[in-house]
Structure formats: structure tokens, C-alpha cells
Amino acid sequence: MATITVREALRDAMAEEMRRDDSVFxxxxxxxxxxxxxxxxxxxxxxFGPKRVVxxxxxxxxxxxxxxxxxxxxxRPIVEFMTFNFAMQAIDQIINSAAKTRYMSGGTVGxxxxxxxxxxxxxxxxxxxxxxxxxxxxxxxxLIVVAPHTAADAKGLLKSAIRSPNPVMFLENEILxxxxxxxxxxxxxxxxxxxxxxxPGEDVTVVSFSRGIEYSLEAAEQLASDxxxxxxxxxxxxxxxxxxxxxxxxSRTNRLVTVEEGWPTAGxxxxxxxxxxxxxxxxxxxPVKRVSGADVPMPYAANLEKLTLPRVETIVEAVKAxxxx
Amino acid sequence: MPIxxxxxxxxxxxxxxxxxxxxxxxxxxxxxxxxxxxxxxxKATMEVEAIDEGVLGQILIAxxxxxxxINTPIAVVLAEGEDASAxxxxxxxxxxxxxxxxxxxxxxxxxxxxxxxxxxxxxxPSASAPPAPSRDGQRIFASxxxxxxxxxxxxxxxxxxxxxxxxxIVKRDIEAAVAGGGAAVPAAPAEARAPxxxxxxxxxxxPYTEVANSGMRKVIAKRLLEAxxxxxxxxxxxxxxxxxxxxxxxxxxxxxxxxxISVNDFVVRALALALRKVPAANASWTEAATLQYNTxxxxxxxxxxxxxxxxxVRNADxxxxxxxxxxxxxxxxxxxxxxxxxxEYQGGGFSVxxxxxxGISDFAAVINPPQAGILxxxxxxxxxxxxxxxxxxATMMSCTLSGDHRVIDGxxxxxxxxxxxxLIEDPLTMLL
Numbered sequence: 001m002a003t004i005t006v007r008e009a010l011r012d013a014m015a016e017e018m019r020r021d022d023s024v025f026x027x028x029x030x031x032x033x034x035x036x037x038x039x040x041x042x043x044x045x046x047x048f049g050p051k052r053v054v055x056x057x058x059x060x061x062x063x064x065x066x067x068x069x070x071x072x073x074x075x076r077p078i079v080e081f082m083t084f085n086f087a088m089q090a091i092d093q094i095i096n097s098a099a100k101t102r103y104m105s106g107g108t109v110g111x112x113x114x115x116x117x118x119x120x121x122x123x124x125x126x127x128x129x130x131x132x133x134x135x136x137x138x139x140x141x142x143l144i145v146v147a148p149h150t151a152a153d154a155k156g157l158l159k160s161a162i163r164s165p166n167p168v169m170f171l172e173n174e175i176l177x178x179x180x181x182x183x184x185x186x187x188x189x190x191x192x193x194x195x196x197x198x199x200p201g202e203d204v205t206v207v208s209f210s211r212g213i214e215y216s217l218e219a220a221e222q223l224a225s226d227x228x229x230x231x232x233x234x235x236x237x238x239x240x241x242x243x244x245x246x247x248x249x250x251s252r253t254n255r256l257v258t259v260e261e262g263w264p265t266a267g268x269x270x271x272x273x274x275x276x277x278x279x280x281x282x283x284x285x286x287p288v289k290r291v292s293g294a295d296v297p298m299p300y301a302a303n304l305e306k307l308t309l310p311r312v313e314t315i316v317e318a319v320k321a322x323x324x325x
Numbered sequence: 326m327p328i329x330x331x332x333x334x335x336x337x338x339x340x341x342x343x344x345x346x347x348x349x350x351x352x353x354x355x356x357x358x359x360x361x362x363x364x365x366x367x368k369a370t371m372e373v374e375a376i377d378e379g380v381l382g383q384i385l386i387a388x389x390x391x392x393x394x395i396n397t398p399i400a401v402v403l404a405e406g407e408d409a410s411a412x413x414x415x416x417x418x419x420x421x422x423x424x425x426x427x428x429x430x431x432x433x434x435x436x437x438x439x440x441x442x443x444x445x446x447x448x449x450p451s452a453s454a455p456p457a458p459s460r461d462g463q464r465i466f467a468s469x470x471x472x473x474x475x476x477x478x479x480x481x482x483x484x485x486x487x488x489x490x491x492x493x494i495v496k497r498d499i500e501a502a503v504a505g506g507g508a509a510v511p512a513a514p515a516e517a518r519a520p521x522x523x524x525x526x527x528x529x530x531x532p533y534t535e536v537a538n539s540g541m542r543k544v545i546a547k548r549l550l551e552a553x554x555x556x557x558x559x560x561x562x563x564x565x566x567x568x569x570x571x572x573x574x575x576x577x578x579x580x581x582x583x584x585x586i587s588v589n590d591f592v593v594r595a596l597a598l599a600l601r602k603v604p605a606a607n608a609s610w611t612e613a614a615t616l617q618y619n620t621x622x623x624x625x626x627x628x629x630x631x632x633x634x635x636x637x638v639r640n641a642d643x644x645x646x647x648x649x650x651x652x653x654x655x656x657x658x659x660x661x662x663x664x665x666x667x668x669e670y671q672g673g674g675f676s677v678x679x680x681x682x683x684g685i686s687d688f689a690a691v692i693n694p695p696q697a698g699i700l701x702x703x704x705x706x707x708x709x710x711x712x713x714x715x716x717x718x719a720t721m722m723s724c725t726l727s728g729d730h731r732v733i734d735g736x737x738x739x740x741x742x743x744x745x746x747x748l749i750e751d752p753l754t755m756l757l
Contacts (some may be wrong), residue, residue: 254470254496264632281469282469282470282472282473283469283470284468284470284494285468285469285470285471285496286468286489286495324488324489324490324495324497
């Protein structure tokens, strides 16, 4: 068991898969010579050469389209977006080409591609560069959407994503890149579509993903001192959603709080709430409560940015509300 | 501001009622507490009290209108000095029956609803969804989990106070009720799982007179159908020799004019004491658990015009014959007048039905859910009996127990009847 950062875990996952399969290659802005705008692709150019680690022009629609075409023709591209904010330029390639072609070709043309990069708010990059696309992509049939929290999950899930025969949106988080976690030494993968209970509890289920897990775990710790036992579930994959794991937990705790950085309307929490109501209505002792980013464009001011994102206090408050405390 | 008077919910199960009678006329001054109308519910006639002070400005629902849904505006009360035309600002909902006659006199404009047209029946509440639980006509708020837990534990939500926001009943309230035990009361019987048998359409082939089904008739029909369809009835009959009981009764009644104890009063007391001895029979079935009652409350069937009601002699095992007799007399009188209060005929853990006074020798009764048993008492009559190998004449009374086999097994039923027979045949032991 080694302790490494999420940044290193992602690099290791790509390197291992590129060694394992010649058809895997990485392309994107600054991924080769500069070794990644956030230094995720360190050492890859040196090991795999410019044919498999490709710097692209600043043209998201262009290189995303090239990647999708490579996927159609049997390669396994990893397309890095410097951030997912810029992937809006390429969203037509992602949704109309990558996600739908297997369906529209009657199953004859698939696209085994991974689109990855940092998603959501970082720190003081304001409204246009702080957006969380989790629910955008989770909305689309044909896409798999992954948003890991730990280094071990990032590595195991990225390896599964690269091996997947279908397009995967791999949503990373800039703040988490520098966080360190224990990662198993052996060669492992983590299946897509399986949630992970990161803290067992009895009184309330807190469902989150990505950086939301940080706040949720800290909130759970505070709640424990108030004698409220919170179970924290890391979704890890947003589509397909592991609703069985959530329903199983809610059937024990009878209460549910969802936590995400994205906006509340039609968010991941909204979807979880709707499915839990559908599947576990009789288990609920309180309405499902969503904790989300505020329903505004991200402010630039540091104090306002902090208030816009979910915080430990807002999660604690929501949990107490559903526990009638 | 004119104030609407709404059709009140006078019992927890009431969804609609008949506006039997107006006791105030339009233009009468009313004070809070005044009885302004009488409403017939499924079992009784109840009085509607005024809450506000003012003048009865307009009657919206004519006397005699049936099936008025609760919360339908039935009248408008005007404050002092308000003109009757102010009543116009309060419009009766379209669903309500059109006002009859008098309304037109109050309105300066021609009444939109022709006074001559017959009252439009209000749409019946949809039968597709079970009604939300309610208390005093107010919807009870409970979490989905709390509802499920209450149903499984056989707890009536109306008996609980919710600790959640706005009085919502939540998990911990049910847990407290289950732990407390005392708060648990028999749940209203679950919606009967009607088998998928379409009722045979009734096509009369002979001349007939149509008799409208009263609220009581409909309740009797629904509950007894449910009982026969969902409760596995079984029957045990015991013959009781009542010569000694009749002698004791005569003796007791001769001692004072202050009371007149009936055979049925002895039966109620004997059954109560027998149930105290055999508590397994004083119980109700629920899917989660069999609920054994801590008190012995006996429902006594009383025939009334157009049906029957079952007022409850509560704690009957702790009451003497005179007290039981007085209660029954009062119940019977008021039942015939339709003046029993809901709390007087709701609940009860076991029933008695006595047709002896009609000369019926023996019969089997239908269980009154959610109870698990009913004792059907026949007439005391002289019959030949064999005593010590010789033919003799004794006054015999046949009593048949109908038991819910989910709760009462044959042996338990026999034990109950054995205890009952012992008390009836040796009435002095009722003193013990």
C-alpha cells in the first residue's frame, strides 16, 4: 500500500493501461511537452513518445472530434480537457457523436473513448471556469459518468474507463489532485457503476461524490459528537447510478441527504431523490434533503464563493433537519 | 366578512353526511355554541355547533340533502351590520348541491341556480385511492415510514401526536407508541382485499319499492362483507342451564325498584369475567402481531330502526350488574334516537349479540372487525334434558361463539365458553 496523490494515481492508471494496450493514447492541450496543465501526464511523453502522447491546438471541438473518430476506428483515445469548462466547445462531439453512434449505427460502431479533466469549482476562477458538469453528462444516454474522490478510486476507475467499450466522462477535481490517499500496490480495477460506503452509519444516509465526500465525511464526524450516526456513500459513478446501494442504505437509516457542488435544479441529488422516492417511499421518515451549490453563477469574491458551495455546516444542518433534531 | 360554515367531520371515518335538519333559519342571530343544524353520519345524528357570532345569512345546503362531502360550505354567517348581499361574495363551490328555495330570496340578483331544479348530488369521493388518515376531519401528517410501521404494529395514527415539523408523525413516535404499549389501539381494519369477483348485477324480476341505503346500512354492508371475506370464522356452541340464573335475577330484582337487571346484563358480565380469565380471546389480529387487550370492553349489538349499533360497555369486568344494566339501558335508548356519540360505539374488544327476546333458539353471528369474537345468545327455553340418567326439564340457553381462527384456536374458544358457562350456571360465582 503506497500513499500517492490523486494526480499521480491518474497518471499511473494511464501509464499502466498504455503499457497493457497499444491502442490507448492520450491527446489534449499541453499533455505532452508540458506534462499536463495540472501535471497529470508527468513522464508519459518520455515513456510512450509523441505518437501516443499528443499535444493538440487550442481547439476543443477539433481534437474531441478527432478523438471520437479514432474511437470509431478502433483506437482507445484518452482526451484530456484542460478543464471541463472548455469542453462546452466540444459538447456536440461528446453527445451527438460519441454518445449516440452505437445506438444510431445499430450497434455496429462503438466509441471506446475517455474524456477526462478537472470539473467543477477550483478556487476563485469565477463563473465561467467553476462549473460542475456532473448532471449535464449524467443526463445523456450513451455516456458513462465517473467522478471519483480518492486516489485509489481514481486509479481503479480510470483503468476501467479506458477498458470500457463505451464513452466515459471522467470528471476529476482540481482541489483533489493534490490530496494523498493509500493506493493498493497490486494491479486492480474498480467496476463502473458501483458505489462505495465510505463510512457506515445508522441514522441518516449522506450520498455524495468527488469533493462532496470531503465535506460529507467531516460533517459525519461532527454529527457523531451530536450522537447522530451518518452513513456516507460515495457514488463514484453518476451514470449508471448505483441506486440499489442507496436504497439498501436508506432502508436502514430511513433518511437521506444528498451533497453536490453543482446547481440544485435537475441535479444529481434531484435524480437520487426521485429514484429513492420511487423505490423506497415506505422507508422514508423524512423528505429527502439536497445540499448543493447555490443557484447562482459562481461569484469571484472568495467569501461569496465559499458561501456558494456546500459546506460542512450546511450538511450538518440538513442532516439535523431530516433527523428532526 | 361573511364566514362560511363548512360541513363538519363528526367522526374520524366520516367522509360525507346527510344534512338532516336546520335548527336556525336565515336571518336568525347565532351565538358561538348554538346548535344550528343536525347532521346524520354513518351511525348517528350529530349536532353542529356555531363557532362564530353573527346572523345566519344564507343556507347553502338544503335540509335533507344526502351525501354532502365534509368541508363543503353549508351556510354563510354574516357579521353584525353586514348586509345579506355580502353573502354573494362567498360563492358556493360548483360541486355543492344547488341551494334550494330560500337562497333566492336573499340574493338581490336572480339566483343562478334555478330553485326548482332538484339538488345536484355532490360527486362521491373517488374510490380508487384509500383516504388519507384523518383526525377530526384534519388530515394526519405522517412520514411514509411511520405510516407503514403503524400499519404493521396495528397502531391508529389518530391516537398519536407527531413530534416532527407541523405535528408530522415520524418513526420515533411510532417506536415510542410501540414501546409504551398503552398507546396502541386497534387499527382500523385494513382495506378489505376484495377477491376479484365481480358482484352479480341485481336485475329484479318482480315489482319492488326502492329503499335508499342509509349511511348506517352502507357501513354495515361494508364491514360485514369484509368480515365474512377476510376473517376465517369458526363456531362453537355451548348449552347453558339458566334456571339458577333466572332465580337469582328474580330475587335481585325483587329487592329494589331502583334497577331491573336483564338476562343480557348477566351475559355481559359473565362474558367479561370469562374474557379476563382467557385473555387470549380478548384480542385482535394484525399482520405484525396479535394485540391482546389490557381492558375488557364489550360491544353489545343494539337493534335500531334501519340497522344496528354496538355501544361499548368499557371495563365490563370491573362493573357490577346494576352498573352494566344502567349503561345498557341508557345506550339502548339513545341508540334508538340516533344520539350515541362516536366514542360510545367505536372500539370494543369482543361483541355480544342477543336475539333471545325474539325467540331465536340459537344462531351464529358475524364477527365485528377488528375484533376476534362475538357471542350469539339465544332464548332461554324449557327443554328436556338428561340429568343423572333420568329425563328432566331445564331452562336452557344456547350460546354460539364465532371466533377468528387467526387469533382464537378451538381449545381457546372452548376454554372461554367453559368459563362463561360456569359463571352463567352458577351466577353467585360472578361475585368472586
